[in-house]
Amino acid sequence: MQHLQAMETKQFYKQRIKEINSHLNKLNKYLRFTPPARLLSFVGLVAMGLWLVKSRFDDTYLLLSLLFLVLFILAVVWDLKLARKQKMLKARLKVNEDELKYLNHEYKKFDGGGDLSELNPELSGDFDLFGKGSLFQYLNRTITRPGRNLLASQLSQPEKSAEIIEARQEAIRELSEKNTFREDFRAYGALAGIETNEAERxxxxxxxxxxxxxxxxxxxxxxxxxxxxxxxxxxxxxxxxxxxxxxxxxxxxxxxxxxxxxxxxxxxxxxxxxxxxxxxxxxxxxxxxxxxxxFLVSLQKxxxxxxxxxxxxxxxxxxxxxxxxxxxxxxxxxxxxxxxxxxxxxxxxxxxxxxxxxxxxxxxxxxLSEMDALISMATFAFNNSSHTIFPEIRNGEFTFEGKDLRHPLIPLSEVVGNDLSFSGQPNILVITGANMAGKSTFLRTLAVNMILGMNGAPVCARQMSFTPSDVRSSINIRDSLAKHESYFYAELQRLKSIAEYVKKNPKTLVIMDEILRGTNSLDKHNGSYGLLKKLISLNAVVLIATHDLGIGELENEYPGIATNYCFEVELVQDKLAFDYKLKPGISQKQNASFLMKKMGLTSSD
Known part of the structure; x- marks a missing residue:
């Protein structure tokens, strides 16, 4: 059914492209006549003007001169009118051609907002919100600079009010059904070209x-x-x-x-x-x-x-x-x-x-900025209607339930969906697994869908409900030569800021991936274990992916609070096989030594 609906979306754009090209072909036929019409009327005007002077302003030549002047003006006006229609049709054509390419996962030509990552460096860096191949590039269809900035701000600082989120859901759902309006809006914007800083000035x-x-x-x-x-x-x-x-x-x-x-x-x-x-x-x-x-009624008012x-x-x-x-x-x-x-x-x-x-x-x-940003989300909703849903927004204590959760940036033909459900505070989910098994992708999948959901957009899942919350993370840490900070010190600073934030804002989802990589195994285990116990005392909700199987002992120490999940890998005919499915329990299999041996990086003894 999903494949059939996706084909219907493609067919919609193909049909629009066919219709627009048909209009363009007819218009181009008319445009062939405008240059000769202008030329002939102008030549007639000049000739009658000369005869008018030669005849010493004879009434006949005066009337003929006025006639050719009117014809020349009409030819110019007609040409300008047809040229404007042609530009508009070409702008509409590009809108539909771009969306057809998007459905084939060709979206890298859209603005990725590489200059916007400083809006929330931690969140944007950890979940690829901005830049080439980012979520922003996948969503962005804004045609005004303020709209672009607003969309970026909404992604980096998601809404947490359930009432506002639900109102935005209603607006995005309505706009997703208004294909002509969205096409008009984007086509008019494309005609004016790229803005610089006019709105700021x-x-x-x-x-x-x-x-x-x-x-x-x-x-x-x-x-x-x-x-x-x-x-x-x-x-x-x-x-x-x-x-x-x-x-x-x-x-x-x-x-x-x-x-x-x-x-x-x-x-x-x-x-x-x-x-x-x-x-x-x-x-x-x-x-x-x-x-x-x-929401749209208020905006229009x-x-x-x-x-x-x-x-x-x-x-x-x-x-x-x-x-x-x-x-x-x-x-x-x-x-x-x-x-x-x-x-x-x-x-x-x-x-x-x-x-x-x-x-x-x-x-x-x-x-205008709000409408511009909403149209981006509505276009995403329309294009992906076959495999997305609008999530249920809940109030009260933290809760999350998702079935067939998928990452929007992974093509539908390749992505593997997973189910996850947890609620209450504190709550610790420990995810273990081999390299390349899917741990990090799953963390990003959950976070990105929550960010989409808190913006009122549909999410890539068969079913999803959640409580809006702050999201803090420690995934991609970078050292800083300018600040004389090592990778390990930068990570400690990040973890400290997370603990301090959770202390002030208990309803915060914390997502961490393989923390404390810059120290030895014992230090890493003790530090990770101690940090998680600290976060439990702060009533936090935590998802952590780790290779340290010892962290799984938290489930025994904190039953009902800590839960183990894993991604496993199988060895089939001397080859690694990944199913990328989330399973309960602690991972039992590793793949690093096998891969290194296959690549000739270890001794065969």
Whole structure:
């Protein structure tokens, strides 16, 4: 059944690609006619214009000239309209082609967020949240920078409120069924290209105080009248023509007094018009989107909170910024300032917009980012609907139950599912097993599915219920030359921080993999055993994978609290065979000596 549903998802994208290509082919046929239409109408316009002059403005040639002018304008408008449709269709096509590749486990071209690992270095490093081949790269479909940052923040600091998680589940489930909306949203975003730091600069501008100087307003409005009077006076010889030099120096003097503030505003907002145009289009989509889930309804109300549509208000801002960029042309900027004190009018218009919409703009940006991040999760839900479920969220004491748990980054054809159930505090699960048997992968599987679940996303399991909790871990420890820290000291620091955190936050899931590797076997055993006893006294919930079979003695010392599980390996026809299945008990088989002998690294004696 899972395979059949997965094929249906692939078929959906194939069908969309076929439909879009069909529209593109029809559009391209029309586009072949637009260059000749523009050329012929332009040639006709020029020819009729020449005949018009030659005939000394004969009415017939005047009408023909006007006709060809109208035809030329229509040809240009038609060409631009078809070109915009073509770009949009190509953007839609890419969205569907990328998702079809994703279903074949080709997702490395998506942004992996390698620059985001510092949001939570321990969690992201231990569970491959960011970077190449990461969970973020597998999920990320964001098309705004704030949305990208929000998604990263949600993965690195998962939600723990059951109420919010369940509301997000409802929203993601609804969005996963809205394929057209998700496609539109991502296509519009793709058309605008990759953002840099425009959103951050817009935030800086919103925080900049409004300039309330009255003299700027008076100067801006009186200047054109003064200039008009000066020109009229010169024309009718009431004033000396040499006085026309006054507005040039006057404009320089007046605008120069505010040049620093003007330049700062332009530095903050320059090149943002394209990004704001995209945000306006995306907000327009949200405004018209029919939603039912409480989370999305609330989000949409925020977008529609003002009297006028948020998309239209934002449109006014990007149109202002497009005008503001006129000053980048030195000649145009000079002329506009001399004639109108252009910089003053732009600063006043931008300040008016800021005064009226500053608070709402932040709310709209937040809602847009939330929708952007939700669409990533909803796309994951749609693509993997055949083998994922929305987990049950529980309150109260810590509990976890999962059946057929799988890691999302392992292809469905290769992954092996496992069951695990535990509850109550304290609780210690000791997982032993041979090298490469699946211990570390299982720890990551459980953690990653909990992170997905706490974000309201579906999880890779047949059934799962859990209590949201903090997650702390010690898996990938790195030494630091800069801090003069050895691997062993860095690990001790990590373990100390975990113990201190659990002391303050008892409902914390602690995941550890082969701790204290930097010391001898006896030290390692005593240290690991002592740490686990300490965590038991702190009422902690711990999953630990280890090669130290002696740790399994905890089950005898703490019955009902410590439980042993293992991954075994079998020797079949002189070859190691792994089934990657979690079993109760302590591991009885090892494989290191066998592998070293097979590779010629040990003596055959």
């Amino acid at each position: 817009l935030e800086e501008w919103l925080d900049t105080p409004v300039d309330h100087s009255l003299w700027i307003k008076w100067a801006g409005w009186l200047w054109p009248g003064f200039l008009t009077a000066l020109i009229i006076g010169t024309i009718f010889d009431y004033l000396n023509s040499s006085l026309l030099i006054v507005p040039i120096f006057g404009a320089f003097f007046l605008t120069g007094r505010k040049s620093k503030a003007t330049q700062q505003a332009h530095d903050q907002l320059g090149k943002s018009a394209k990004t704001l145009r995209k945000y306006s289009q995306l907000l327009a989509l949200i405004e018209k989107f029919k939603v039912t889930s409480s 925020t977008v529609n909170s003002s009297e006028k549509r948020s998309s239209e208000i934002l449109k006014k801002l990007f149109l202002l910024l497009e005008k503001f960029d006129y000053r980048l042309n030195m000649i145009m900027g000079f002329v506009l300032n001399v004639l109108f004190l252009f910089d003053f009018h732009m600063i006043m218009a931008l300040d008016r917009w800021k005064s009226q919409h500053k608070d709402n703009a932040r709310k709209w940006s937040s809602s």
